[in-house]
Amino acid sequence: xxxxxxxxxxxxxxxxxxxxxxxxxxxxxxxxxxxxxxxxxxxxxxxxxxxxxxxxxxxxxxxxxxxxxxxxxxxxxxxxxxxxxxxxxxxxxxxxxxxxxxxxxxxxxxxxxxxxxxxxxxxxxxxxxxxxxxxxxxxxxxxxxxxxxxxxxxxxxxxxxxxxxxxxxxxxxxxxxxxxxxxxxxxxxxxxxxxxxxxxxxxxxxxxxxxxxxxxxxxxxxxxxxxxxxxxxxxxxxxxxxxxxxxxxxxxxxxxxxxxxxxxxxxxxx
Amino acid sequence: xxxxxxxxxxxxxxxxxxxxxxxxxxxxxxxxxxxxxxxxxxxxxxxxxxxxxxxxxxxxxxxxxxxxxxxxxxxxxxxxxxxxxxxxxxxxxxxxxxxxxxxxxxxxxxxxxxxxxxxxxxxxxxxxxxxxxxxxxxxxxxxxxxxxxxxxxxxxxxxxxxxxxxxxxxxxxxxxxxxxxxxxxxxxxxxxxxxxxxxxxxxxxxxxxxxxxxxxxxxxxxxxxx
Amino acid sequence: xxxxxxxxxxxxxxxxxxxxxxxxxxxxxxxxxxxxxxxxxxxxxxxxxxxxxxxxxxxxxxxxxxxxxxxxxxxxxxxxxxxxxxxxxxxxxxxxxxxxxxxxxxxxxxxxxxxxxxxxxxxxxxxxxxxxxxxxxxxxxxxxxxxxxxxxxxxxxxxxxxxxxxxxxxxxxxxxxxxxxxxxxxxxxxxxxxxxxxxxxxxxxxxxxxxxxxxxxxxx
Numbered sequence: 148x149x150x151x152x153x154x155x156x157x158x159x160x161x162x163x164x165x166x167x168x169x170x171x172x173x174x175x176x177x178x179x180x181x182x183x184x185x186x187x188x189x190x191x192x193x194x195x196x197x198x199x200x201x202x203x204x205x206x207x208x209x210x211x212x213x214x215x216x217x218x219x220x221x222x223x224x225x226x227x228x229x230x231x232x233x234x235x236x237x238x239x240x241x242x243x244x245x246x247x248x249x250x251x252x253x254x255x256x257x258x259x260x261x262x263x264x265x266x267x268x269x270x271x272x273x274x275x276x277x278x279x280x281x282x283x284x285x286x287x288x289x290x291x292x293x294x295x296x297x298x299x300x301x302x303x304x305x306x307x308x309x310x311x312x313x314x315x316x317x318x319x320x321x322x323x324x325x326x327x328x329x330x331x332x333x334x335x336x337x338x339x340x341x342x343x344x345x346x347x348x349x350x351x352x353x354x355x356x357x358x359x360x361x362x363x364x365x366x367x368x369x370x371x372x373x374x375x376x377x378x379x380x381x382x383x384x385x386x387x388x389x390x391x392x393x394x395x396x397x398x399x400x401x402x403x404x405x406x407x408x409x410x411x412x413x414x415x416x417x
Numbered sequence: 418x419x420x421x422x423x424x425x426x427x428x429x430x431x432x433x434x435x436x437x438x439x440x441x442x443x444x445x446x447x448x449x450x451x452x453x454x455x456x457x458x459x460x461x462x463x464x465x466x467x468x469x470x471x472x473x474x475x476x477x478x479x480x481x482x483x484x485x486x487x488x489x490x491x492x493x494x495x496x497x498x499x500x501x502x503x504x505x506x507x508x509x510x511x512x513x514x515x516x517x518x519x520x521x522x523x524x525x526x527x528x529x530x531x532x533x534x535x536x537x538x539x540x541x542x543x544x545x546x547x548x549x550x551x552x553x554x555x556x557x558x559x560x561x562x563x564x565x566x567x568x569x570x571x572x573x574x575x576x577x578x579x580x581x582x583x584x585x586x587x588x589x590x591x592x593x594x595x596x597x598x599x600x601x602x603x604x605x606x607x608x609x610x611x612x613x614x615x616x617x618x619x620x621x622x623x624x625x626x627x628x629x630x631x632x633x634x635x636x637x638x639x640x641x642x643x
Numbered sequence: 644x645x646x647x648x649x650x651x652x653x654x655x656x657x658x659x660x661x662x663x664x665x666x667x668x669x670x671x672x673x674x675x676x677x678x679x680x681x682x683x684x685x686x687x688x689x690x691x692x693x694x695x696x697x698x699x700x701x702x703x704x705x706x707x708x709x710x711x712x713x714x715x716x717x718x719x720x721x722x723x724x725x726x727x728x729x730x731x732x733x734x735x736x737x738x739x740x741x742x743x744x745x746x747x748x749x750x751x752x753x754x755x756x757x758x759x760x761x762x763x764x765x766x767x768x769x770x771x772x773x774x775x776x777x778x779x780x781x782x783x784x785x786x787x788x789x790x791x792x793x794x795x796x797x798x799x800x801x802x803x804x805x806x807x808x809x810x811x812x813x814x815x816x817x818x819x820x821x822x823x824x825x826x827x828x829x830x831x832x833x834x835x836x837x838x839x840x841x842x843x844x845x846x847x848x849x850x851x852x853x854x855x856x857x858x859x860x861x862x863x
Contacts, residue, residue: 425737
């Protein structure tokens with residue numbers, strides 16, 4: 148009786164000792180190459196942003212516009228990460244498998260990294276164009292800040308030493324509530340200051356130059372490859388961590404059984 | 418379901434409030450804390466009466482949120498102190514009733530706190546109330562919003578060992594819309610800014626409704642664990 | 644198997660208990676007795692294996708189990724700031740019991756009168772335990788799970804605990820208890836089950852021949 152009650156991981160051989168694989172190597176090199184091309188495009192090909200007004204003044208964002216190729220893809224990756232966390236949390240609550248839990252955790256971490264990058268680059272971009280590091284009247288900026296704070300809280304919960312199932316369930320609920328909250332924050336900040344400095348999405352308004360549009364699209368593509376590369380590595384790290392945990396449980400189980408056997412033995416002896 | 422849920426929610430709320438009335442932690446610690454925060458704000462803004470009057474709505478609501486953290490933490494600490502939380506699980510009471518009852522008790526405490534703090538703001542910051550109806554409605558709706566969101570997050574962090582530090586990190590960003598809405602509504606009620614107070618009341622009510630539903634639905638999933 | 648964090652508190656449980664039976668869990672501290680009792684109450688989850696309590700599956704229907712059992716643990720489950728009567732009254736109402744049930748329970752555990760109106764925080768350990776038991780009696784549980792009910796009590800409270808166990812057993816309830824005071828419940832002639840290092844074995848009793856798998860637990 149009472150053998151093999153846990154799911155057999157201690158004996159599983161062939162658990163890789165690395166998070167690297169052929170897929171991640173390809174993705175990694177693609178990211179690097181894409182990045183090099185992106186830098187070249189952004190600095191050499193895309194012209195600076197200038198416009199001549201009717202009065203004959205030269206206006207525009209000049210070289211600062213090149214920040215767009217970091218800022219906008221970062222924002223998209225952050226939202227992708229949080230969106231994935233939301234979906235994975237929903238899936239976890241539905242199916243209760245570790246896979247979805249690890250997916251939610253991994254994508255949230257990547258989301259926070261890019262969320263912070265979005266805030267930093269946005270702030271740097273805001274300095275020359277809006278003449279301020281931070282603009283409270285801007286809906287997207289404030290929403291992004293609150294969103295990053297919510298998911299930093301989420302990651303704080305993930306780091307608590309607690310029973311795995313309890314932590315996974317509570318984290319999932321926090322992710323769901325957090326995602327709903329982003330919508331509420333967005334609406335309320337919008338009403339709060341009913342004005343926005345942020346350029347309304349200029350992508351489809353044809354005000355944007357072809358070179359800029361192409362480079363921006365290219366930066367999205369590089370961003371997505373980077374995201375996939377990071378996610379694979381992070382997910383595999385999470386998986387290996389869970390394997391370590393399971394090994395520890397197995398070890399504790401052996402000790403516990405030895406304790407029981409020892410007691411049996413001791414009782415039979417005299 | 419049905420009336421049993423309301424009866425049980427009422428039972429839980431009554432129990433929580435009775436414990437609070439007996440222990441006097443709210444009266445002896447949370448209220449003095451909140452008043453102290455108001456005084457600190459006055460020190461921070463110097464003796465500028467005009468600034469205090471202008472910012473009174475925002476300062477008031479920041480103070481309420483800080484005090485709410487204590488009240489929410491306490492609501493769960495009382496259950497955890499001697500194993501009553503396990504008994505609640507074993508009682509078979511519908512999780513929706515537990516959530517509703519605890520949120521109601523927190524909301525009642527917040528309303529009492531708001532009344533006391535409101536008197537403090539009128540006295541210390543020299544504000545005058547122009548619209549009493551708006552003031553009362555916004556106060557109630559904001560209390561409901563903070564109580565529902567707070568009870569949900571209080572349950573999320575309860576028993577995790579670091580709940581005192583975790584609750585503020587998680588809850589404060591979430592209740593940011595309440596701070597915005599309630600501050601605007603109070604600015605209108607105090608006549609310090611021409612905000613559309615009643616429209617903001619809609620936001621507050623919507624927030625309370627969303628978190629009420631969300632909390633009631635997810636509370637069962639949180640309670641199913643050991 | 645039941646995990647507490649990463650610690651496997653219970654590793655192999657093979658135990659059947661029939662309705663109305665009185666079972667004594669025997670074993671050293673840290674053997675897993677408390678976890679076993681909490682598992683039976685539906686407060687712990689099974690990491691693997693299966694179990695049924697009162698006909699309900701422990702993986703799926705823990706809520707159904709919870710409302711039909713009474714667990715007396717190391718903690719009282721009471722609110723220090725409320726009086727004994729208020730505490731017992733609260734848990735009685737939560738279980739749908741009447742005021743009369745409350746009065747009876749208080750009477751039975753010698754808590755009526757002045758003690759009933761005393762705040763639990765001011766009671767002695769023995770009085771607290773009795774108040775805790777009173778708040779369980781009102782639930783009329785079908786399965787009593789008692790974790791060291793005698794520990795740290797004065798003589799009067801010990802006797803009260805004994806009479807409670809006897810009364811519950813006589814009324815046909817199933818009683819599972821962990822205690823070091825073997826002689827106190829010897830009169831009930833309990834079945835002794837040993838718990839060691841997370842392993843639970845029915846004392847060579849009449850467990851069903853077709854008992855399905857390991858890590859299995861059935862309390863009917």
